Amino acid sequence: MIPFDFEYYKPDSITEAIQTFQDIESQGKKVIYYSGGTEFITFSRINKLSADAVIDLKGIPECQVLESLGDLLVIGSAVSLNKIAKSNLFPLLGQAVKQVADHTSRNKITIGGNLHSRLIYREGVLPLLLADAQVKIAGKEGEQVLAFEDVFQQEMKLGPGQFLIQILVEKSYASYQYISIKKTKTSKVGYPVVSLAAIAKDSQIRAAFSGVCAYPFRSAQMEAALNDSSLSIEKRIEQALSRLPAPIVNDIQASREYREFVLINALEDALDALKGAIS
Amino acid sequence: MIKNGSSKSVVKLHVNGDSHEVTIRSADTLLLTLREQLGLNGAKRACENGDCGACTILINGEPMHSCLSLAIESINQPITTIEGLKASNIQETFVEKWAIQCGYCTPGFILNCHALAETEPNATDEVIEEWMQSNLCRCTGYQEIKEAVKTVLQAKTNKI
Numbered sequence: 493m494i495p496f497d498f499e500y501y502k503p504d505s506i507t508e509a510i511q512t513f514q515d516i517e518s519q520g521k522k523v524i525y526y527s528g529g530t531e532f533i534t535f536s537r538i539n540k541l542s543a544d545a546v547i548d549l550k551g552i553p554e555c556q557v558l559e560s561l562g563d564l565l566v567i568g569s570a571v572s573l574n575k576i577a578k579s580n581l582f583p584l585l586g587q588a589v590k591q592v593a594d595h596t597s598r599n600k601i602t603i604g605g606n607l608h609s610r611l612i613y614r615e616g617v618l619p620l621l622l623a624d625a626q627v628k629i630a631g632k633e634g635e636q637v638l639a640f641e642d643v644f645q646q647e648m649k650l651g652p653g654q655f656l657i658q659i660l661v662e663k664s665y666a667s668y669q670y671i672s673i674k675k676t677k678t679s680k681v682g683y684p685v686v687s688l689a690a691i692a693k694d695s696q697i698r699a700a701f702s703g704v705c706a707y708p709f710r711s712a713q714m715e716a717a718l719n720d721s722s723l724s725i726e727k728r729i730e731q732a733l734s735r736l737p738a739p740i741v742n743d744i745q746a747s748r749e750y751r752e753f754v755l756i757n758a759l760e761d762a763l764d765a766l767k768g769a770i771s
Numbered sequence: 772m773i774k775n776g777s778s779k780s781v782v783k784l785h786v787n788g789d790s791h792e793v794t795i796r797s798a799d800t801l802l803l804t805l806r807e808q809l810g811l812n813g814a815k816r817a818c819e820n821g822d823c824g825a826c827t828i829l830i831n832g833e834p835m836h837s838c839l840s841l842a843i844e845s846i847n848q849p850i851t852t853i854e855g856l857k858a859s860n861i862q863e864t865f866v867e868k869w870a871i872q873c874g875y876c877t878p879g880f881i882l883n884c885h886a887l888a889e890t891e892p893n894a895t896d897e898v899i900e901e902w903m904q905s906n907l908c909r910c911t912g913y914q915e916i917k918e919a920v921k922t923v924l925q926a927k928t929n930k931i
């Protein structure tokens with residue numbers, strides 16, 4: 493049982509959501525946005541999170557969009573992970589989010605919630621880093637479109653009262669060769685020991701990781717090593733590993749040494765899978 | 772805009788084809804409300820964390836963990852619990868295939884299997900496994916459940 497009471501609001505439009513946020517906050521109350529609600533419910537139940545009010549974004553039509561529009565793929569923040577996977581609109585994203593949680597949970601977990609998760613994994617982030625995605629954000633100043641890599645600095649950095657409306661990806665990214673690898677501790681369903689997404693673009697590999705460090709990342713230095721065709725595959729991986737942006741996670745799921753071992757294997761698999769498309 | 776305050780209020784839930792009034796806090800999960808307000812105890816309380824599938828119900832025909840939904844966000848949506856599938860041939864198949872021991876996980880498995888049969892009767896083994904991984908059983912070795920699910924899907928496709 494959730495051990496505190498809160499108000500629930502489900503606005504029908506972006507303006508109504510922003511206005512509601514401001515109104516509640518101006519009363520000195522703590523308000524948070526709510527999408528699939530799975531993290532809010534599970535964290536609240538164990539007193540890791542609390543709020544005086546939640547604003548459910550699922551009633552906003554723009555947040556439910558999942559379509560191809562001109563040169564862009566448009567993915568609403570309140571679309572469930574299963575809908576994204578089933579649509580096959582952006583196959584790499586579909587594949588990456590299909591590995592999150594279990595099938596029934598994915599009917600409820602949304603992409604907006606996954607990107608903003610308090611957990612370190614946020615596996616939906618990886619394809620967006622690779623695809624130079626953009627994000628449409630709502631705030632009291634109106635709507636703005638920003639580069640995902642500017643907004644995602646180890647975690648989503650939205651301003652107070654802002655929320656994610658949509659993710660925008662250039663259609664061409666749906667056609668690059670890709671691979672998505674998730675290694676868990678035991679069963680197929682579980683948090684990643686290592687999760688890796690990679691694409692081949694202009695004969696170069698782009699790779700992003702989750703579960704390795706305390707946040708999901710893509711690293712230009714690591715990619716430079718992985719793309720150094722003067723080196724053997726073994727050396728490229730060794731070089732890439734020496735350029736990790738932060739220490740490897742060492743926790744109950746997997747020791748640092750084990751994660752490193754799994755990461756090396758995952759990188760070998762990724763380079764092998766994309767070998768025809770990269771130099 | 773739908774609003775619900777921080778104190779108790781009366782809302783309507785559409786469960787198993789009927790409309791029911793329930794008195795809820797915004798903070799009440801659908802699982803708690805179904806069990807304690809409507810006496811629908813088929814949805815089982817176990818991990819309350821989305822990990823076990825014992826609380827599975829259908830919302831708009833899709834399997835959902837009722838421990839991961841608030842009752843308030845489920846208003847205006849058709850909800851099906853195991854009580855709404857009384858004496859369906861899925862139940863019989865689970866019995867025939869010995870896919871039940873203590874029975875605690877069974878309502879969740881049956882509802883998930885029902886949704887799969889309704890939406891993807893031609894599901895491949897891979898898809899069946901993907902869906903059914905959402906439910907844990909601590910008694911059987913899963914083999915009997917797998918056979919029951921496959922039999923249900925076969926019966927469905929033969930009928931079509």
Ligand SMILES: Cc1cc2nc3c(=O)[nH]c(=O)nc-3n(C[C@H](O)[C@H](O)[C@H](O)COP(=O)(O)OP(=O)(O)OC[C@H]3O[C@@H](n4cnc5c(N)ncnc54)[C@H](O)[C@@H]3O)c2cc1C
Pocket residue numbers: 524525526527528529530531532533534549569570591592593594597600601602603604605606607608609610611613614615616650654655656657682683684820821822
């Ligand atoms: C059973 C289970 C297994 C899981 N396994 C994995 C896994 O393998 N890999 C993985 O990466 N994650 C996993 N997760 C974590 C899950 O992806 C996150 O908890 C995610 O936050 C849930 O999304 P939601 O839509 O339910 O979020 P909510 O609970 O609605 O929101 C989560 C957070 O995001 C914020 N938020 C939501 N939408 C927006 C928006 N549009 N704009 C701004 N802020 C927003 C909310 O304010 C809140 O702080 C798992 C979760 C569960 C329940």
Ligand code: FES
Pocket residue numbers: 815816817818819820821822823824825826827836837838839
């Ligand atoms: S009680 Fe809901 S998934 Fe375990």
Ligand code: FES
Pocket residue numbers: 870871872873874875876877907908909910911
């Ligand atoms: S039959 Fe006992 S948990 Fe499945």
